[in-house]
Amino acid sequence: MNQAAHIENIIVKQNEAQILKNRLRLKVSIDTVRWLTFQACALRGHDETPDSKNRGNFLQLLKLLASYNDEVANIVLEKATYNSKYTSGEIQKEILSIIANKVRKHIRSEVGDSYFCVMIDESRDESQKEKIVIVLRFIDAEGIIRERFLDLVHVRDTLSLTLKTNMWRQLLHYQFDVSKICGQCYNGASNMREEWNGLQALVLEDCLYAYYVHCFAHRLQLALVAASREIILVHHFFTNLIFTINVVCASSKRHDELQKAKATEIEQLLELCEIESAALDKQLHELNSRFNDRAMELLRLSSTLVSKVINVDQICLLVEKYYPKDFTEQEMIQLRYQLEIFNIDITKNPRLNGVSTIADLCKRLVETQKRETYYLLDRVVRLILTLPVSTATTEKGFLAMKIFKNRLRFKMSDDFHANNLVIYIEREIAEKLI
Structure with a gap:
């Protein structure tokens, strides 16, 4: 009861x-x-x-x-x-696996239907096993560039087909649409160059817009800055030198002093010309080794998006030449109209004026709620931003690769190593999920 x-x-x-x-x-x-x-x-x-x-x-x-x-x-x-x-150790591994997979699912939801770039690096661990790290670059719904560490994969060799098979397997495992790959970059050692070149070609067979840009693409900016600094230094030197010689000549009444000043001027000019020539040759060699003509043209055409007035013809040429199947003929016509109207809108809307980078342009389109109005321009911007061409936005990718190589000094299972890296590098996501 x-x-x-x-x-x-x-x-x-x-x-x-x-x-x-x-x-x-x-x-x-x-x-x-x-x-x-x-x-x-x-x-x-x-x-x-x-x-x-x-x-x-x-x-x-x-x-x-x-x-x-x-x-x-x-x-x-x-x-x-x-x-x-x-x-127990098994429980610890299982906890790591669950957290890491939650992080990967979150990354997948962030990418959504957007285009993305695949960044890959390779190295050997303590037991001499080849491993590759996969980092994804994409633009989120807020128009912000994201780079996410996705996985670490053990490969039996570094042949091009093996690298592509393993990369495809991981992307498909996490339900990424490989047809959305719109950029690829690799940071392999010199002995891996041929394999990377072969991998580029294999990826392009399935993804027509997966253009290759080297991971150190931002060196283009550094090279241009370095070259311009050389020119500025030479200009200042020449100006000061000429001023000094004029003073000497004006105050000198003796012919031998004038001849001596001229001889000194010639020697210093020759030395500086040699320095300038060597510096420029070095920069040109760097650019030629890192970028092919196709990549250089793509970067050049893309740069017109951040001028005070967008060059409509250049952007239309970029789309026609590099993304022909992503835009219909009607959309190409519409894109030209959108660009012309956008140029007018820039002068009237202070929030659109003064954009200094393509990344800023993407964020401004979202912030001003102009993304739907200029949806074709937004698509072009997002396609371009998938390529790793700026220093600020590729730092996380490089950091992930550096951490990856440092961790290879320690012996641990592949899954444990991969899950550990995902949680550590993407801890800002993991903190919110658990």
Whole structure:
């Protein structure tokens, strides 16, 4: 008659209490794994037995958390039941895998139906296994350039077909539309150059607009700046030199002093010309080795988008030559009208005026709610921005590749290594998801 004392109700209450303890224990383990991964710390220890003086970061941090909370202290480590401690290496790997896959799903949702660029680097780990890292570059719904670390893949060799097969497999596994690839860049070593060239061709067979731009495309900007600095320095030197000679000549009454001044001027001019020639030759060699004629023309035509008045003919030429199948004939006509109207709109709308980069133009179109009005211009801008051509926006991709190579010094399984890197590099996403 006493329902509260009924055996079924007692079992239910006991089960509910046990479930709450298990959830708290698991939550502590998840938070510990996540925090250590965010700090790029190792999880396991060399000796994890209870008598060890250092049981590894994971168990030591659990012990620290337990010392500050009695509720946690009563359910973790030795106080936990044998089959539900949630501290084993397999549990840690499973937690990492779940968090990393959540991050990858978020990246997939960020990309959506947008075009994206594939950035790849390769290196060998401590056991001499070849691995490639995949970073995606795309424009999100807010018009902001994003670069996301997607995965780390072990490859049996570095042949072009092997690289493409593994890259395709990973992209399809995470449900990316490979037909949306609109750029590719690789940062391989010199002995990998032929493989990268072959990979470019294989990718272009399936993705007509996957134009190749080297990962260090921003060196174009540095090269131009360096060259202009040389010209400025030479100009200042010549100006000061001529002024000095004129003063000397004006104050000198002797012919030998004038001849000496002229001889000195000639020697210094020759030295500077040699320096300037060497500097310019170096910059030209850098540009020729990094960029082919097709890439240079694509960059040149794209640059007209950030002038005070957009060159309509140049942008239409860019679309006709590089993205012919992405625009219908009617859209090509409409694009020209949109560009002409946009040039008028720039003079009237201060929020559209003064755009200094293509990335700024993309964000301004979103912020001013002009993206729908100039939807064809927006499409052109997003196609161009998938190519890694600016220093500021490729830093994360380079950082990911640097971290990737540093981590290869340590021996760890491929999945563990990949998941660890994804969470560490994309921790701003992981923090929001868990």
